[in-house]
Amino acid sequence: MRASVSSFPESQCEQSCEPTTSGPESGGAGGTKVVRGLLHSELDADEIHLWYACLDQSAADFRSLLSPDETIRAQRFHLERDRQRFIVRRGLLRTMLSAYLHADPGQLQFCCGRNGKPIVTDESGRKISFNLSHAEGLALYGFTRGREIGVDIERVQDVPNMDQIVERFFSPTEDAALRTFAFSSRRRAFFVCWTRKEALTKATGDGLTACWQAFDVSPFPDEPAGPPRICVDSTAAGWAVRDLQAPLGFAAAFAVQGDDTRNVLRAWPNL
Numbered sequence: 001m002r003a004s005v006s007s008f009p010e011s012q013c014e015q016s017c018e019p020t021t022s023g024p025e026s027g028g029a030g031g032t033k034v035v036r037g038l039l040h041s042e043l044d045a046d047e048i049h050l051w052y053a054c055l056d057q058s059a060a061d062f063r064s065l066l067s068p069d070e071t072i073r074a075q076r077f078h079l080e081r082d083r084q085r086f087i088v089r090r091g092l093l094r095t096m097l098s099a100y101l102h103a104d105p106g107q108l109q110f111c112c113g114r115n116g117k118p119i120v121t122d123e124s125g126r127k128i129s130f131n132l133s134h135a136e137g138l139a140l141y142g143f144t145r146g147r148e149i150g151v152d153i154e155r156v157q158d159v160p161n162m163d164q165i166v167e168r169f170f171s172p173t174e175d176a177a178l179r180t181f182a183f184s185s186r187r188r189a190f191f192v193c194w195t196r197k198e199a200l201t202k203a204t205g206d207g208l209t210a211c212w213q214a215f216d217v218s219p220f221p222d223e224p225a226g227p228p229r230i231c232v233d234s235t236a237a238g239w240a241v242r243d244l245q246a247p248l249g250f251a252a253a254f255a256v257q258g259d260d261t262r263n264v265l266r267a268w269p270n271l
Contacts, residue, residue, distance in 0.1 A: 062091020115205030150203030
């Protein structure tokens, strides 16, 4: 979901995007391991790596990493701020992938997977699945090996046409649950539900072409997202959805193929 919103200053990125977690920090089974600073280049099959990154930084170091197609895409932005953020966003993606693949970030070649979803492979042919999302000046990246992943981050803000969006994209069960919230808390619940649903459809590769009303996720912020409940025959079966502790004023979630994650490595890299 995208809306016209104010910018997200770099100082706010630095102050509010410190990674936090509600789970244990030991990295054991079912836990969440928080890593700050350096980018870890090893990605095991049972791990999911999730990174927040501030996009309001100099694009100079990333411009040369972009492919000709990405450079053309960057030039299409009318606003300089949006152009710079795109360059940083794509440059960071290439930088992170190059660390996992031990390859030159400027030489990475993307190919299309299911439903046109981009993937990359290492020299041994092992696939690295990735997904990214951005809201204002903040980006969220997710990486896995051998299974699909989807991520979404949104700025929690006023949505004038919220009822129409709920009617179009949410299931009747989700709609009914949202109506139980007081007006002051309904906006937050809406974005909790939205990020969970969008992360799932991005993981499956269906995106906005999916029947979003075919599956339920809980809109309750304090209730674990868990596996989606399938209302009708849907590609949402066999996926796990989890919330991420997001910076103040944001909501974020990820979805992954298979069982719920055993190890989640989260970091705020200083790239």
